[in-house]
Amino acid sequence: PEQxxxxxxxxxxxxxxxxxxxxxGELGAGKTCLTQGILWGLGGDEYARSPTFxxxxxxxxxxxxxxxDLYRLDSLDEIIDLGLDDYFFGEGVCVVxxxxxxxxxxxxxxxxxxxxxxxxESRTLMFSSNSTRYSNMLSALRExxxxxxxxxxxxxxxxxAQ
Numbered sequence: 082p083e084q085x086x087x088x089x090x091x092x093x094x095x096x097x098x099x100x101x102x103x104x105x106g107e108l109g110a111g112k113t114c115l116t117q118g119i120l121w122g123l124g125g126d127e128y129a130r131s132p133t134f135x136x137x138x139x140x141x142x143x144x145x146x147x148x149x150d151l152y153r154l155d156s157l158d159e160i161i162d163l164g165l166d167d168y169f170f171g172e173g174v175c176v177v178x179x180x181x182x183x184x185x186x187x188x189x190x191x192x193x194x195x196x197x198x199x200x201x202e203s204r205t206l207m208f209s210s211n212s213t214r215y216s217n218m219l220s221a222l223r224e225x226x227x228x229x230x231x232x233x234x235x236x237x238x239x240x241x242a243q
Contacts, residue, residue: 093122103180106196
């Protein structure tokens, strides 16, 4: 969990207003753990809780973090009806758990993070981006991760693993 939070912290430190992080992974993969790190990287001091039953939690920080969870939603129409664009194109940072349930609803720039169990407490995080800004952020993140030397695998959008 600490390494996942550390990656999240680095993402939060690099985040700008309007950034959107779309997280995918099975139950217990570490989506909320990554979100916790993003919140801390934004300068927040609270603990992120999974917003499964409330759909959206808001956390004050350098930029407001909007933490969304689509787990309980069953259709793309339900997701679109939430009006998430107000958050996505606002002045905060959005993190969406279970984003795979509504990928067609996210047409703006974003980073996708897929988290998979890799045995025991290990996780594999795979990043993809649809914009130059996020590709640059991921390159900077990769350099920071490699500089710490604590992550054994870091997969970039081009599929290169380190």
